Amino acid sequence: MDQTASINQGNPARPDSGSSGAIFASGLIKQYKNANSPALNDFSLDVQPGEFYGLLGPNGAGKTTAISILTGLFPPDSGTARIMGMVFRESENKIKQILGLVPQNIGLYDKLTARENLTFFGKICGIQGKKLAERIEQGLEFARLADHARQPVATFSTGMKRRLNLAVGLINDPQVLILDEPCVGIDAQSRNLIHEQLTAINQRGTTILYTTHYMEEAQELCSRIGIIDNGRLVEEGTPAALLQQSGRANLEELFLHLTGKELRDS
Amino acid sequence: MLKIITATAKEFLLLLRDRTGLLVLFLMPAILVIVITLVQENVMELTGQKKTQVLFLDLDQGDLGRSLQTQLKTGNLELVVWDENRKDMAEIQKAVANGDYQVGIVIPKDATYRFKEAAARLFQPGKGTENPADSMTTPLHLFIDPGIMAGLRSGVTAQLQMALTVMSQEAKITMLSKTLQEAMAGLNVPPEAAPLDSNKLPALFSQPLLTLTENPSNTRATITSYNPVQQNVPAWALFGMFFTAIPIAGSILRERNSGIWVRLMALPVSPLVLFAGKAIAYMGICLCQFVLIALIGAFLFPLIGLPAFTVSMNLPAVLLTVLFSSLAACGYGIFLGLICNSYEQASTVGATSVVAAAAIGGVMVPVYAMPHMMQRLSIISPLNWGLTAFQDLLLRGYSLSAIVGDLGRLLLFFAVCAFFSWKLAGRQQ
Numbered sequence: 001m002d003q004t005a006s007i008n009q010g011n012p013a014r015p016d017s018g019s020s021g022a023i024f025a026s027g028l029i030k031q032y033k034n035a036n037s038p039a040l041n042d043f044s045l046d047v048q049p050g051e052f053y054g055l056l057g058p059n060g061a062g063k064t065t066a067i068s069i070l071t072g073l074f075p076p077d078s079g080t081a082r083i084m085g086m087v088f089r090e091s092e093n094k095i096k097q098i099l100g101l102v103p104q105n106i107g108l109y110d111k112l113t114a115r116e117n118l119t120f121f122g123k124i125c126g127i128q129g130k131k132l133a134e135r136i137e138q139g140l141e142f143a144r145l146a147d148h149a150r151q152p153v154a155t156f157s158t159g160m161k162r163r164l165n166l167a168v169g170l171i172n173d174p175q176v177l178i179l180d181e182p183c184v185g186i187d188a189q190s191r192n193l194i195h196e197q198l199t200a201i202n203q204r205g206t207t208i209l210y211t212t213h214y215m216e217e218a219q220e221l222c223s224r225i226g227i228i229d230n231g232r233l234v235e236e237g238t239p240a241a242l243l244q245q246s247g248r249a250n251l252e253e254l255f256l257h258l259t260g261k262e263l264r265d266s
Numbered sequence: 267m268l269k270i271i272t273a274t275a276k277e278f279l280l281l282l283r284d285r286t287g288l289l290v291l292f293l294m295p296a297i298l299v300i301v302i303t304l305v306q307e308n309v310m311e312l313t314g315q316k317k318t319q320v321l322f323l324d325l326d327q328g329d330l331g332r333s334l335q336t337q338l339k340t341g342n343l344e345l346v347v348w349d350e351n352r353k354d355m356a357e358i359q360k361a362v363a364n365g366d367y368q369v370g371i372v373i374p375k376d377a378t379y380r381f382k383e384a385a386a387r388l389f390q391p392g393k394g395t396e397n398p399a400d401s402m403t404t405p406l407h408l409f410i411d412p413g414i415m416a417g418l419r420s421g422v423t424a425q426l427q428m429a430l431t432v433m434s435q436e437a438k439i440t441m442l443s444k445t446l447q448e449a450m451a452g453l454n455v456p457p458e459a460a461p462l463d464s465n466k467l468p469a470l471f472s473q474p475l476l477t478l479t480e481n482p483s484n485t486r487a488t489i490t491s492y493n494p495v496q497q498n499v500p501a502w503a504l505f506g507m508f509f510t511a512i513p514i515a516g517s518i519l520r521e522r523n524s525g526i527w528v529r530l531m532a533l534p535v536s537p538l539v540l541f542a543g544k545a546i547a548y549m550g551i552c553l554c555q556f557v558l559i560a561l562i563g564a565f566l567f568p569l570i571g572l573p574a575f576t577v578s579m580n581l582p583a584v585l586l587t588v589l590f591s592s593l594a595a596c597g598y599g600i601f602l603g604l605i606c607n608s609y610e611q612a613s614t615v616g617a618t619s620v621v622a623a624a625a626i627g628g629v630m631v632p633v634y635a636m637p638h639m640m641q642r643l644s645i646i647s648p649l650n651w652g653l654t655a656f657q658d659l660l661l662r663g664y665s666l667s668a669i670v671g672d673l674g675r676l677l678l679f680f681a682v683c684a685f686f687s688w689k690l691a692g693r694q695q
């Protein structure tokens with residue numbers, strides 16, 4: 001075993017289990033029915049308030065599963081998950097008030113227009129009146145879709161959909177924002193726009209958990225990166241520290257080194 | 267509450283944007299109710315709405331055939347008289363066996379002669395006490411399509427038998443009166459002294475002494491003859507309502523298979539609010555569906571020769587039944603949307619289960635016409651509860667109080683579906 005790589009291996013967030021940041025997971029285990037191996041196998045994570053945390057992992061590593069548990073979609077088989085120190089079982093509504101989720105699959109009604117989508121999700125969050133109107137305009141501006149506000153989403157390009165998908169996730173101005181691969185399949189322009197805006201949002205104090213399989217993306221955006229493989233966090237640190245510790249030329253190499261070169265989803 | 271309105275408005279918007287889907291939702295039950303009512307000729311025959319055609323071949327061409335024709339024309343049978351010079355018994359048999367006609371009757375050659383002979387022999391002076399021999403009856407040949415319903419079969423044979431009995435009686439009375447007259451003449455009794463005017467015998471015998479008067483089957487109702495339209499319109503409207511379960515399931519599955527459901531579940535909104543939005547929107551659709559079908563029944567049916575559908579004075583109760591039935595259907599749709607994993611699955615499971623529940627519930631074959639075991643089983647079908655409520659209101663003329671139980675069952679069904687859907691929503695993977 002490579003000496004340098006083993007420095008932080010295991011469960012980096014586990015040791016100080018008394019602390020609980022903005023997004024906290026400890027010892028999560030999740031086994032899907034009709035799956036051979038667990039999707040999460042002792043997964044732990046601790047994201048501090050105001051952090052921009054990148055969760056990096058190959059296909060099928062368990063990123064979406066971890067996010068599903070963190071956002072309360074379903075409970076883990078064992079382990080705990082907390083948002084701002086609260087657990088879902090007890091404070092589901094409080095958590096949902098401060099949580100924003102941008103799902104990996106685009107979560108928009110195809111037949112509704114951009115504005116109608118923003119309106120619907122805004123109202124469902126309990127936002128009304130002037131505040132809602134404001135947020136909708138902000139959202140359209142954010143996604144650079146003001147000129148396409150009256151077009152049904154079905155007519156949008158992938159980039160437009162991804163931007164709107166993100167804007168809808170921000171409609172309730174969340175304190176904690178969780179993004180599941182928000183930039184898949186889009187061009188450099190859209191990606192750049194999203195990156196800039198996420199950075200701005202983070203600078204205003206929003207805690208962000210960002211999953212991706214693109215190294216540069218994580219390196220460019222995140223203040224801290226965790227690498228997940230086979231349902232467990234295998235490495236964690238700032239981009240610089242990770243590079244330094246591993247002695248690799250770039251994160252891509254470190255990533256391949258840590259997660260192996262064989263396909264993960266075959 | 268505001269969120270329910272939001273969710274409902276969104277569902278309506280989505281429905282309005284899906285014009286073809288909406289059209290199918292309305293057209294499907296409308297077409298069904300028209301087609302099914304039109305093809306239910308058997309039911310109409312059974313109920314005397316339409317005359318049954320009877321092939322009639324008179325190889326004898328005597329009084330017997332003529333008087334049988336007159337007798338049958340007064341009933342519910344329509345005679346199709348075949349030319350005896352061009353057709354024979356084998357052809358009638360074939361036509362009935364092929365199902366071209368349901369009933370055929372053949373009067374053999376010399377039937378009138380044999381019939382009159384037999385009547386005369388019966389009343390030959392001095393032979394009155396003798397048992398009539400079998401050889402004295404004149405056989406008429408009857409053919410019945412084995413494919414017809416038992417009820418129709420017994421109805422037709424009873425009518426024919428009745429006609430034959432009447433004709434035999436008439437012949438006997440004529441003979442009796444003739445015999446009496448001759449006997450009186452032989453005894454030289456003056457007509458005034460005779461106990462009876464033998465000429466009047468036929469008239470006396472045809473005088474009915476007993477009649478049947480139909481009374482309402484319950485105190486509140488008025489008498490209405492059984493009418494397939496009153497049965498079919500609510501039955502197939504109900505079927506259409508329960509079919510909306512499939513598009514509801516589809517709408518949930520579209521949300522689940524995109525990121526929408528995941529997103530909604532992370533937002534501060536209960537799945538029950540989302541279910542309520544769907545239920546209200548689709549209940550609106552069901553109500554429109556029912557109104558459309560009722561209008562077709564009321565105004566289109568008379569134009570195509572069917573009786574008109576009428577909603578009696580119980581309109582509010584009927585609408586309430588529509589709402590509760592559609593609520594049950596929506597509940598089922600929501601449950602399907604959460605228990606199934608793809609639209610294909612939901613539409614197969616949904617269609618099969620709704621058709622089965624419709625069959626068990628008496629939508630296709632009335633419950634009373636089912637085997638005993640199925641009759642007992644019919645009470646488990648939500649379509650049966652809706653149908654019973656409709657029949658109580660539309661056929662039996664009951665009021666709201668009579669259908670409270672059925673409405674309660676429909677509501678309970680919705681509640682159970684919603685509960686399980688809610689539980690499932692919390693553990694979607």
Ligand SMILES: Nc1ncnc2c1ncn2[C@@H]1O[C@H](COP(=O)(O)OP(=O)(O)OP(=O)(O)O)[C@@H](O)[C@H]1O
Pocket residue numbers: 032033034035038039057058059060061062063064065066104213695
């Ligand atoms: N509903 C499910 N049923 C069974 N197995 C599942 C289910 N969802 C995910 N899995 C499996 O669990 C593992 C983790 O999946 P997950 O979606 O969390 O990975 P991921 O890191 O998000 O991958 P990707 O980069 O492809 O989005 C995979 O092996 C996947 O096949």
Ligand SMILES: [Mg+2]
Pocket residue numbers: 063064065104180
């Ligand atoms: Mg994923």
